[in-house]
Amino acid sequence: MVDRIRKLPVLLIITSRPTFEASWAGQAHATTVHLARLNANNGAALVARVADGKRLPDEVLEQILTRTDGVPLFMEELTKTVLESGLLRKLDDKYVLDGPLPPKAIPTTLHGSLLARLDRLAGARKIAQVGAAIGREFSYELLRALVPLSEQALDATLSQLVVAELMFRSGSTPLVTYTFKHALVQDVAYDTLLRKQRQELHAEIASVPMRFKNFFRE
Numbered sequence: 001m002v003d004r005i006r007k008l009p010v011l012l013i014i015t016s017r018p019t020f021e022a023s024w025a026g027q028a029h030a031t032t033v034h035l036a037r038l039n040a041n042n043g044a045a046l047v048a049r050v051a052d053g054k055r056l057p058d059e060v061l062e063q064i065l066t067r068t069d070g071v072p073l074f075m076e077e078l079t080k081t082v083l084e085s086g087l088l089r090k091l092d093d094k095y096v097l098d099g100p101l102p103p104k105a106i107p108t109t110l111h112g113s114l115l116a117r118l119d120r121l122a123g124a125r126k127i128a129q130v131g132a133a134i135g136r137e138f139s140y141e142l143l144r145a146l147v148p149l150s151e152q153a154l155d156a157t158l159s160q161l162v163v164a165e166l167m168f169r170s171g172s173t174p175l176v177t178y179t180f181k182h183a184l185v186q187d188v189a190y191d192t193l194l195r196k197q198r199q200e201l202h203a204e205i206a207s208v209p210m211r212f213k214n215f216f217r218e
Helices: 040-050 058-068 072-084 110-120 123-134 140-146 151-163 183-191 195-207
Strands: 088-090 095-097 137-139 167-170 177-180
Touching: 040 058, 040 072, 058 072, 058 095, 072 110, 110 123, 110 183, 123 140, 123 151, 123 177, 123 183, 123 195, 137 140, 140 151, 140 177, 140 195, 151 167, 151 177, 177 183
Parallel strands: none
Antiparallel strands: 088 095, 137 177, 167 177
């Protein structure tokens, strides 16, 4: 594709990890931009956007910026964790603390932050676990074949995960698919399963009729 758009008015943006070696590097129409970690100002702007423009207490913002070390995904997830934790009270244009900030109130790792968010969703965590056993992306029909919930209850639970932006929904009924926002979200949900639970889930997935699996893309 990079070769074919050489003389076309097309902007193609490709993201990759630093270890990826692009075959098109060095071509005249291709430019490599190395993305650095966010500085404090950009980090604060990202936090403010996640908080819908409301200002966070200085000590909370400082901890978020320090612990996330400029990593955007961690910064976004940790901010959401804090907002969902009940530690802060929302006013017109800001959030406030009603007391001292507990020493271990804010997770120190991305894994801990994602786990805290899943834990607060209660029943949705179980759905996330089943989805994680299937893969990064899974179909609604396959999930429904594995989960003993009514269609209404399952839809409501999946909506919780979508609203929390831990998953994305695409397609229209019946070809609806769900995708974990990031592979790390899938990993966290999967890691909360005991070994026996994983084995049982994979056995159940393997036993589902093939007509459901046709919706699933690895």
